[in-house]
Amino acid sequence: xxxxxxxxxxxxxxxxxxxxxxxxxxxxxxxxxxxxxxxxxxxxxxxxxxxxxxxxxxxxxxxxxxxxxxxxxxxxxxxxxxxxxxxxxxxxxxxxxxxxxxxxxxxxxxxxxxxxxxxxx
Numbered sequence: 001x002x003x004x005x006x007x008x009x010x011x012x013x014x015x016x017x018x019x020x021x022x023x024x025x026x027x028x029x030x031x032x033x034x035x036x037x038x039x040x041x042x043x044x045x046x047x048x049x050x051x052x053x054x055x056x057x058x059x060x061x062x063x064x065x066x067x068x069x070x071x072x073x074x075x076x077x078x079x080x081x082x083x084x085x086x087x088x089x090x091x092x093x094x095x096x097x098x099x100x101x102x103x104x105x106x107x108x109x110x111x112x113x114x115x116x117x118x119x120x121x
Contacts, residue, residue, distance in 0.1 A: 012089070014097075022103045039113065042118040
């Protein structure tokens, strides 16, 4: 596998990281919903003390690492600006990244089900 092939595989994966940050807490809330037989409530159902604590640890690790990983595709796109302009796949990846960042902002401000309040509790 050449370096160009690795970049073609890793760049879309890096651009999808914001979507993992958005979807992760909702997946965990759905699993906790199955365990508790009710929707988790902020300040009452601590995710660290439930049986889904390992899942919570994985999603928190993804959430914390995203602060380091999300700027990486932006840096790579700026570093190789000629390549990103010539190949449409890079433009799609950057678009997915931008929409994912917008989704993080929207979910943070308009939290349906108060899942983020519960997740960050």
